[in-house]
Amino acid sequence: MAAVAERVRAGRGESVRSVLTIVKREVRDSLRDWRIVVPVVILTVFFPVLMSLVADVALRWVAKYGAPIVGDRLLPFLLMVVGFFPISFSLVIALETFAGEKERKSLEPLLATPLTDAQLYLGKTLAAMIPPLLAAYLGITVYLVGLYFFEGWTPPPILLVLVPVLTTAEGLVMVSGAVVVSSQTTSVRASNLLASFIIIPMALLVQGEAIIMFWANYNVLWWIVLFLIVVDVILVRMGIHTFNREELLGREIDELNLGSMWRTFCGYLRWERWFFGRDVQKMPPGLRWLGVLGGLYGRDIPSILRRSWLALLTVTIGIVASAFIGQVFAARYPLPAEMLGLEYISAETFSEIPAVGWLPAFTIEGVLGNNVRALLLAALLAVFSFGTLAVALLMAPLAIVFFFVAQAAHVGYSPALFLVAFVLPHGLLEVPAAASRLRWPSVWELPLCRLPGE
Amino acid sequence: MMIELTGLTKQFDDFVAVDQVTLSVAPGEILALLGPNGAGKTTTVRMLAAILRPTAGQAFVAGYSVTEYPREVRRRIGLLTEHPGLYLRMKGEEYLEFFGRLMGLDDGERERRARELLARFGMPEAWDRRMGTYSKGMRQKMALVRAMLHDPSVLLLDEPTSAMDPHSAKLVRDAVLGLRHHRRAIVICTHNLAEAEALADRIAIIRHGQIIALGTAEELKMHLLGPPLMELRLAHPTDGVVKLVSGLVKIEAQGENWLRYSTPDTHETNPLLLQKLASRGVGVLTLSEVPRSLEDVYLRVVEG
Numbered sequence: 001m002a003a004v005a006e007r008v009r010a011g012r013g014e015s016v017r018s019v020l021t022i023v024k025r026e027v028r029d030s031l032r033d034w035r036i037v038v039p040v041v042i043l044t045v046f047f048p049v050l051m052s053l054v055a056d057v058a059l060r061w062v063a064k065y066g067a068p069i070v071g072d073r074l075l076p077f078l079l080m081v082v083g084f085f086p087i088s089f090s091l092v093i094a095l096e097t098f099a100g101e102k103e104r105k106s107l108e109p110l111l112a113t114p115l116t117d118a119q120l121y122l123g124k125t126l127a128a129m130i131p132p133l134l135a136a137y138l139g140i141t142v143y144l145v146g147l148y149f150f151e152g153w154t155p156p157p158i159l160l161v162l163v164p165v166l167t168t169a170e171g172l173v174m175v176s177g178a179v180v181v182s183s184q185t186t187s188v189r190a191s192n193l194l195a196s197f198i199i200i201p202m203a204l205l206v207q208g209e210a211i212i213m214f215w216a217n218y219n220v221l222w223w224i225v226l227f228l229i230v231v232d233v234i235l236v237r238m239g240i241h242t243f244n245r246e247e248l249l250g251r252e253i254d255e256l257n258l259g260s261m262w263r264t265f266c267g268y269l270r271w272e273r274w275f276f277g278r279d280v281q282k283m284p285p286g287l288r289w290l291g292v293l294g295g296l297y298g299r300d301i302p303s304i305l306r307r308s309w310l311a312l313l314t315v316t317i318g319i320v321a322s323a324f325i326g327q328v329f330a331a332r333y334p335l336p337a338e339m340l341g342l343e344y345i346s347a348e349t350f351s352e353i354p355a356v357g358w359l360p361a362f363t364i365e366g367v368l369g370n371n372v373r374a375l376l377l378a379a380l381l382a383v384f385s386f387g388t389l390a391v392a393l394l395m396a397p398l399a400i401v402f403f404f405v406a407q408a409a410h411v412g413y414s415p416a417l418f419l420v421a422f423v424l425p426h427g428l429l430e431v432p433a434a435a436s437r438l439r440w441p442s443v444w445e446l447p448l449c450r451l452p453g454e
Numbered sequence: 455m456m457i458e459l460t461g462l463t464k465q466f467d468d469f470v471a472v473d474q475v476t477l478s479v480a481p482g483e484i485l486a487l488l489g490p491n492g493a494g495k496t497t498t499v500r501m502l503a504a505i506l507r508p509t510a511g512q513a514f515v516a517g518y519s520v521t522e523y524p525r526e527v528r529r530r531i532g533l534l535t536e537h538p539g540l541y542l543r544m545k546g547e548e549y550l551e552f553f554g555r556l557m558g559l560d561d562g563e564r565e566r567r568a569r570e571l572l573a574r575f576g577m578p579e580a581w582d583r584r585m586g587t588y589s590k591g592m593r594q595k596m597a598l599v600r601a602m603l604h605d606p607s608v609l610l611l612d613e614p615t616s617a618m619d620p621h622s623a624k625l626v627r628d629a630v631l632g633l634r635h636h637r638r639a640i641v642i643c644t645h646n647l648a649e650a651e652a653l654a655d656r657i658a659i660i661r662h663g664q665i666i667a668l669g670t671a672e673e674l675k676m677h678l679l680g681p682p683l684m685e686l687r688l689a690h691p692t693d694g695v696v697k698l699v700s701g702l703v704k705i706e707a708q709g710e711n712w713l714r715y716s717t718p719d720t721h722e723t724n725p726l727l728l729q730k731l732a733s734r735g736v737g738v739l740t741l742s743e744v745p746r747s748l749e750d751v752y753l754r755v756v757e758g
Contacts, residue, residue, distance in 0.1 A: 018555075021556055108535045111503075114525045114556070
């Protein structure tokens with residue numbers, strides 16, 4: 001037993017050593033490339049100093065107009081910016097990581113070593129992250145030191161923790177996303193072209209963070225950190241899962257193989273006929289439909305559920321988290337009892353609800369249409385975010401639902417009854433559809449093209 | 455057997471790159487894989503290196519299945535790829551340290567092996583030079599050093615002497631032959647037919663993913679070009695000699711004082727023929743086999 005444990009420990013040690021060997025080589029290679037080093041140094045040293053000076057000038061300028069709050073909010077915002085700019089470089093390194101090696105023909109010797117896919121993937125990911133991340137930390141330090149000397153400003157302690165954590169999480173999202181892109185494309189050019197799938201969501205996220213920084217409600221940023229960590233975990237896991245030596249070497253050009261995609265898609269909609277071990281073809285023609293149903297419910301759906309255990313677990317965690325959030329907000333902002341007069345609900349109750357912006361009318365068609373719209377949007381976002389935004393989008397309304405469930409419970413109604421009345425009817429259509437949205441990242445696994453290696 | 459392939463097949467969608475390949479390589483044996491571009495040589499080697507997964511069939515390398523124990527296989531093979539694929543910003547020392555670590559060599563062993571191999575290939579100065587400054591031949595040799603660094607029991611070499619000057623090519627050929635004596639199994643993919651003939655114990659010609667000829671160079675020549683052609687040069691004109699020997703051998707061509715003949719069994723026929731000529735007082739200047747190149751065999755096979 002001790003010998004087995006020793007072997008397991010030795011195996012782990014070897015794994016870590018292999019990952020570190022790759023990290024060391026890649027980092028050294030990056031640091032020898034002046035095209036990487038020069039911009040990183042500029043962003044690490046020059047840019048934060050410039051930001052300190054800009055902040056100094058801006059503080060004095062806004063103070064002249066009696067708006068010191070603008071300056072107060074600007075300093076944390078710039079703190080976030082000086083951290084973000086250097087890590088944006090991690091994207092450049094990461095996009096090049098597999099595609100570049102393939103272009104330079106150095107990938108095959110590496111694939112012929114005893115490295116596992118996970119070791120190779122993790123080594124590359126860490127190597128793309130470490131230099132820009134260290135540069136980001138240094139940039140933050142330079143900025144803070146500069147501001148301390150110019151303005152005597154020190155950030156609130158929460159920011160000292162939050163900004164580096166946020167920067168790290170953002171860096172990991174960009175890198176892990178870029179490594180996925182790099183491992184699925186044939187050239188650096190193709191990687192760069194596909195980088196918009198990472199840049200656009202990140203740009204939107206940073207804009208959102210900027211608003212929160214000016215709002216100065218820093219606790220909200222922890223939710224973004226949590227979201228980014230979830231995305232990180234999914235991206236890294238998916239990256240390792242979809243990493244394929246064969247595809248890396250065998251694929252010569254990127255082309256959208258619509259025929260193959262369509263065949264794969266149709267494959268998901270086919271299932272084997274089965275009816276308790278009988279030969280369905282030999283059953284009377286009028287009863288063969290039993291084989292269709294038997295195959296679907298007896299074989300296909302249980303198999304999908306088994307394969308989707310992680311997606312189901314994620315949704316379950318999402319639901320529990322939504323329930324918790326709804327509960328917390330309900331306790332914090334209790335509604336007056338008269339607002340929840342559930343005994344007197346009639347068709348008119350819904351039709352009399354005032355229209356709210358883009359929300360639909362409270363009719364059956366309106367609610368269903370809205371939910372279909374939400375599911376389509378979730379499906380679209382799932383493609384871009386590897387499923388995570390679909391969870392976020394669909395769990396947010398659930399938090400609102402649980403908010404009302406908790407309010408109902410607070411004024412004496414049965415929360416179970418509330419759920420059965422208002423949520424369960426959606427279980428017929430929307431909930432199964434929502435669960436299936438979580439599998440949309442599998443679109444990424446569709447073969448873009450298949451060409452022979454030789 | 456160090457390499458054993460049974461019905462090995464690789465299919466990419468509708469394209470069959472390697473089709474039912476069955477062959478084996480013993481320890482100390484060198485097998486040359488010949489074939490036109492796109493014949494399936496590289497795909498076969500990639501499957502042997504456990505980089506590509508076979509669609510069907512089995513492949514065992516150093517006793518390990520490439521599908522079940524790919525890491526064990528990769529530990530035991532040295533792969534020289536078609537392109538050297540070096541990291542040009544690294545020094546030779548750093549590069550070999552990197553691959554040595556990945557192959558699990560300890561520091562002392564790694565440096566000893568690296569320096570020894572660099573010296574063997576006549577480039578000890580490559581140790582502390584950036585690989586971007588190497589010549590084409592040096593890069594190829596460095597890639598070979600990388601493949602041999604961990605002293606693998608199986609070497610898979612894709613065009614090992616391409617881009618090398620004749621001296622370097624000879625060094626490499628000598629090194630490969632030296633490995634044969636150390637009981638290593640070696641597979642060489644090459645377009646250099648003379649090299650294949652000089653190095654390989656057996657030759658496999660592959661076309662459209664299938665092995666269409668397999669054997670020693672002599673066996674292939676015999677099988678595909680027929681019995682060897684002998685040339686007899688005489689001290690006198692051939693008048694009368696043709697009649698004398700035509701019962702023994704088949705005359706293929708003749709000149710004033712020479713003739714060429716073929717016979718299925720040279721070992722038996724040639725002494726008889728010489729004996730007959732000597733008994734009649736015919737002066738023989740030379741008796742030699744007309745050289746037949748592997749290129750003739752290759753072209754015969756590949757052109758169908």
